[in-house]
Amino acid sequence: xxxxxxxxxxxxxxxMPCQPAAVRARNFKEVALGYTPEMAIAxxxxxxxxxxxxxxxxxxxxxxxxxxxxxxxxxxxxxxxRIIKGTNPLPAVSGRVCPQENQCEGKCILLAKGQPIAIxxxxxxxxxxxxxxxxxxxxxxxxxxxxxxxxDDGNKVACLGSGPATLSCAGYLAANGIKVDVFxxxxxxxxxxxxxxxxxxLPKDVVKKEIDAMRQLGVSxxxxxxxxxxxxxxxxxEQGYKAVFIGVGAGLPLFLNVPGxxxxxxxxxxxxxxxxxxxxxxxxxxGSDTPVYPGKHVxxxxxxxxxxxxxxxxxxxxxxxVHIVYRRTRAEMPAxxxxxxxxxxxxxxxxxxxxxxxxxxDANSVLESVTLQxxxxxxxxxxxxxxxxxxxxxxYDLPTDLAIIALGTRSNPILLDAxxxxxxxxxxxxVADEETGETxxxxxxxxxxxVTGAATVILAMGAGRRAAKEICKRIKG
Amino acid sequence: xxxxxxxxESLIPGTTSKLVLDAPQIASTAKPGHxxxxxxxxxxxRIPLTxxxxxxxxxxxxxxxxxxxKSTAALENLKQGDSIxxxxxxxxxxxxxEKQGTVICVGGGTGxxxxxxxAKGHHRIGNRVVGIIGARSKNLLLFEKELSSxxxxxxxxxxxGSYGHKGFVTELLQQRLAADKSVFEVVAVGPVxxxxxxxxxxxxxxxxxxxxxxxxxVDGIGMCGACRVTVGGETKFxxxxxxxxxxxxxDFAELRRRLGAYRSQETLxxxxxxxxxxx
Ligand SMILES: Cc1cc2nc3c(=O)[nH]c(=O)nc-3n(C[C@H](O)[C@H](O)[C@H](O)COP(=O)(O)OP(=O)(O)OC[C@H]3O[C@@H](n4cnc5c(N)ncnc54)[C@H](O)[C@@H]3O)c2cc1C
Ligand SMILES: Cc1cc2nc3c(=O)[nH]c(=O)nc-3n(C[C@H](O)[C@H](O)[C@H](O)COP(=O)(O)OP(=O)(O)OC[C@H]3O[C@@H](n4cnc5c(N)ncnc54)[C@H](O)[C@@H]3O)c2cc1C
Ligand code: SF4
Ligand code: SF4
Ligand code: FES
Numbered sequence: 001x002x003x004x005x006x007x008x009x010x011x012x013x014x015x016m017p018c019q020p021a022a023v024r025a026r027n028f029k030e031v032a033l034g035y036t037p038e039m040a041i042a043x044x045x046x047x048x049x050x051x052x053x054x055x056x057x058x059x060x061x062x063x064x065x066x067x068x069x070x071x072x073x074x075x076x077x078x079x080x081x082r083i084i085k086g087t088n089p090l091p092a093v094s095g096r097v098c099p100q101e102n103q104c105e106g107k108c109i110l111l112a113k114g115q116p117i118a119i120x121x122x123x124x125x126x127x128x129x130x131x132x133x134x135x136x137x138x139x140x141x142x143x144x145x146x147x148x149x150x151x152d153d154g155n156k157v158a159c160l161g162s163g164p165a166t167l168s169c170a171g172y173l174a175a176n177g178i179k180v181d182v183f184x185x186x187x188x189x190x191x192x193x194x195x196x197x198x199x200x201x202l203p204k205d206v207v208k209k210e211i212d213a214m215r216q217l218g219v220s221x222x223x224x225x226x227x228x229x230x231x232x233x234x235x236x237x238e239q240g241y242k243a244v245f246i247g248v249g250a251g252l253p254l255f256l257n258v259p260g261x262x263x264x265x266x267x268x269x270x271x272x273x274x275x276x277x278x279x280x281x282x283x284x285x286x287g288s289d290t291p292v293y294p295g296k297h298v299x300x301x302x303x304x305x306x307x308x309x310x311x312x313x314x315x316x317x318x319x320x321x322v323h324i325v326y327r328r329t330r331a332e333m334p335a336x337x338x339x340x341x342x343x344x345x346x347x348x349x350x351x352x353x354x355x356x357x358x359x360x361x362d363a364n365s366v367l368e369s370v371t372l373q374x375x376x377x378x379x380x381x382x383x384x385x386x387x388x389x390x391x392x393x394x395x396y397d398l399p400t401d402l403a404i405i406a407l408g409t410r411s412n413p414i415l416l417d418a419x420x421x422x423x424x425x426x427x428x429x430x431v432a433d434e435e436t437g438e439t440x441x442x443x444x445x446x447x448x449x450x451v452t453g454a455a456t457v458i459l460a461m462g463a464g465r466r467a468a469k470e471i472c473k474r475i476k477g
Numbered sequence: 478x479x480x481x482x483x484x485x486e487s488l489i490p491g492t493t494s495k496l497v498l499d500a501p502q503i504a505s506t507a508k509p510g511h512x513x514x515x516x517x518x519x520x521x522x523r524i525p526l527t528x529x530x531x532x533x534x535x536x537x538x539x540x541x542x543x544x545x546x547k548s549t550a551a552l553e554n555l556k557q558g559d560s561i562x563x564x565x566x567x568x569x570x571x572x573x574x575e576k577q578g579t580v581i582c583v584g585g586g587t588g589x590x591x592x593x594x595x596a597k598g599h600h601r602i603g604n605r606v607v608g609i610i611g612a613r614s615k616n617l618l619l620f621e622k623e624l625s626s627x628x629x630x631x632x633x634x635x636x637x638g639s640y641g642h643k644g645f646v647t648e649l650l651q652q653r654l655a656a657d658k659s660v661f662e663v664v665a666v667g668p669v670x671x672x673x674x675x676x677x678x679x680x681x682x683x684x685x686x687x688x689x690x691x692x693x694x695v696d697g698i699g700m701c702g703a704c705r706v707t708v709g710g711e712t713k714f715x716x717x718x719x720x721x722x723x724x725x726x727x728d729f730a731e732l733r734r735r736l737g738a739y740r741s742q743e744t745l746x747x748x749x750x751x752x753x754x755x756x
């Protein structure tokens with residue numbers, strides 16, 4: 001017997017059950033099925049309850065992670081929920097789509113052994129226990145609605161856009177009794193959570209439930225209101241809103257700027273995903289009037305989460321083959337590991353070290369193929385990443401009838417052009433105070449992608465929360 | 478909040494109607510050149526339609542549509558007093574209107590209604606407005622009365638000669654430009670081939686030519702790129718950079734091809750709808 005073994009033996013990380021790849025690759029139901037209570041408790045018990053928990057430093061909304069995990073080990077999921085909800089208004093969302101490996105789990109002490117606590121999965125589990133209940137339960141953590149009494153009706157705040165930045169801002173304010181009116185340009189609230197991230201990663205019901213919970217707290221959502229068009233920032237302040245929060249995201253899609261990009265069959269990932277998610281094109285024509293372009297041999301350009309989502313959506317829409325084309329290698333792909341693995345399991349192929357030169361169409365300008373340049377990795381550049389460079393003479397064609405460009409986005413000009421008093425940085429995003437989110441216009445705040453450029457759900461939520469804290473302080477003193 | 482149809486008028490039975498919508502917020506900010514995105518019901522597709530007129534006092538906007546596919550067919554089935562689920566706007570860049578002299582406003586088909594709002598803007602600021610409108614036949618001509626109520630001149634052409642000049646609007650435009658050097662701008666709204674022909678007609682005269690492009694749109698707020706058009710060799714988004722552009726720089730052939738991208742699905746959708754309607 002080995003007596004000199006004082007350390008706790010840590011069980012391996014509890015796997016998350018998933019729909020089998022061959023089945024899920026053709027449906028829009030959620031891929032990851034979530035923990036059972038037994039699995040959650042087993043996973044929670046692996047946590048060392050560190051005195052100085054690294055995990056918390058990695059969470060932009062400061063969830064009290066060891067505390068909620070301790071509650072899970074006790075089987076007290078209600079308590080766990082209240083702890084999480086205390087700082088995070090959308091745990092069912094962040095538990096699913098947060099890049100945990102770079103956030104909380106990336107700072108967990110157990111990472112050194114390659115087996116950090118599955119914090120995101122636990123968060124999702126706890127939130128889902130409540131999603132199953134009513135909206136009131138979700139908000140207050142109990143079965144009765146404990147709405148904070150609305151303070152003076154004159155104290156209202158307007159939010160523009162309804163993505164995670166706004167939802168977290170509005171949630172915090174509403175919980176503090178402040179009336180919030182959200183103005184959203186599209187016909188449905190939720191931002192990228194609704195029109196971008198597909199249902200197989202984030203079911204739309206989950207988002208709707210969280211939004212309904214906010215409605216119950218008195219937040220009103222006004223859809224079809226375009227900031228800078230239907231309503232101006234200055235007029236909101238004149239109408240008596242005490243503060244305005246701008247969370248309009250970074251929506252303008254980038255294209256490759258190569259010849260043939262306007263052929264029929266070439267789309268931005270935003271268009272492709274918006275048609276399927278917001279327009280529900282997967283049930284065209286019986287259940288939806290919005291069509292999406294059909295493709296048998298699909299190519300997707302880019303290698304982030306958006307590219308993975310587009311590729312996996314195309315597969316579910318009936319593609320025979322889907323290639324992700326990327327000019328570097330798999331190791332440099334910016335998408336979450338889990339998403340890359342899931343995509344691969346579903347049959348997505350990776351065409352690495354290849355860059356598009358031009359798209360080729362038939363006589364009617366319908367896409368037929370893309371001409372690619374073979375690349376290789378050269379010397380590291382200033383950032384330390386090895387720079388892709390063309391392999392001379394290595395040019396080839398890949399047949400494709402549907403090409404989806406997922407290269408990222410720029411700031412949308414509608415609101416910014418209409419509000420010249422808002423200071424912008426060189427890249428065209430709003431300049432906002434790091435601590436409070438206040439912009440160059442007093443009492444006008446901004447956060448999320450419109451400040452940082454395309455980033456993550458949790459960073460947007462963190463920004464919304466910081467702005468809300470400051471707004472609350474100013475209103476309530 | 479759903480938007481109520483306060484008035485409906487059939488302009489060409491079965492194919493073209495005018496709707497006056499109760500939309501005070503949009504009416505208060507809409508300018509000539511703007512459009513709205515609308516979605517009829519939960520299942521509906523977002524479609525762009527030009528704001529053909531506004532009444533700021535009544536808080537209403539006017540739209541005129543041609544029945545093309547499922548969405549416009551469903552719109553045609555709505556009655557006065559019914560509601561449209563989503564109406565979003567005003568979108569796009571407003572027409573650049575400045576007091577400069579004589580402007581010729583050319584409209585074809587349903588585009589006459591959209592052109593009407595632009596012409597009215599030019600009239601209000603004090604420009605001399607010459608309207609040129611055309612259709613296949615007399616009974617398909619829209620907005621003649623509205624336009625003649627303010628236009629300084631109104632020239633009419635029909636393809637079959639049933640009314641006004643027999644031939645195309647471009648022939649009237651050509652004659653006019655040759656005879657009248659005071660024209661500072663030509664505005665054209667209508668079918669793509671018409672706008673392309675107008676741009677070709679004005680080119681030798683070097684007169685500024687503005688066209689309003691009707692590309693396929695999804696969001697209408699710059700987030701998808703469905704509406705991209707090539708203008709002067711550059712890709713532009715019609716919903717946020719336009720919909721009006723310099724007619725000499727637009728790649729009309731590309732626009733026409735891109736408008737056909739979803740033709741087979743659109744036909745399917747309309748056929749299914751017609752089957753349901755007729756039981
Ligand atoms: C396909 C896809 C997958 C992604 N996957 C992940 C992931 O797995 N994990 C992750 O962390 N992040 C992911 N992201 C990024 C993440 O979704 C964003 O960083 C986040 O949503 C930004 O939130 P936001 O509140 O700033 O803006 P958004 O979510 O973009 O919301 C902005 C809202 O404002 C509205 N709006 C725009 N202009 C106006 C206006 N003028 N007036 C009124 N409303 C307006 C828009 O319609 C939209 O609803 C993904 C993004 C995409 C597109
Ligand atoms: C800025 C803008 C303003 C517009 N203003 C008006 C208006 O005031 N009145 C009006 O009647 N129409 C207008 N249109 C065109 C209108 O949006 C389309 O006719 C409509 O979307 C068709 O929808 P649908 O479902 O009825 O037909 P669909 O089933 O979508 O299309 C049926 C047929 O129309 C063609 N088509 C599709 N989209 C367009 C389009 N955008 N333009 C021309 N043909 C198209 C297709 O190739 C197809 O063959 C405008 C378009 C834009 C972009
Ligand atoms: S919100 Fe994101 S970073 Fe914070 S604990 Fe949850 S998964 Fe981790
Ligand atoms: S760092 Fe890891 S082990 Fe430590 S408390 Fe946080 S989750 Fe538990
Ligand atoms: S319609 Fe989507 S960008 Fe113009």
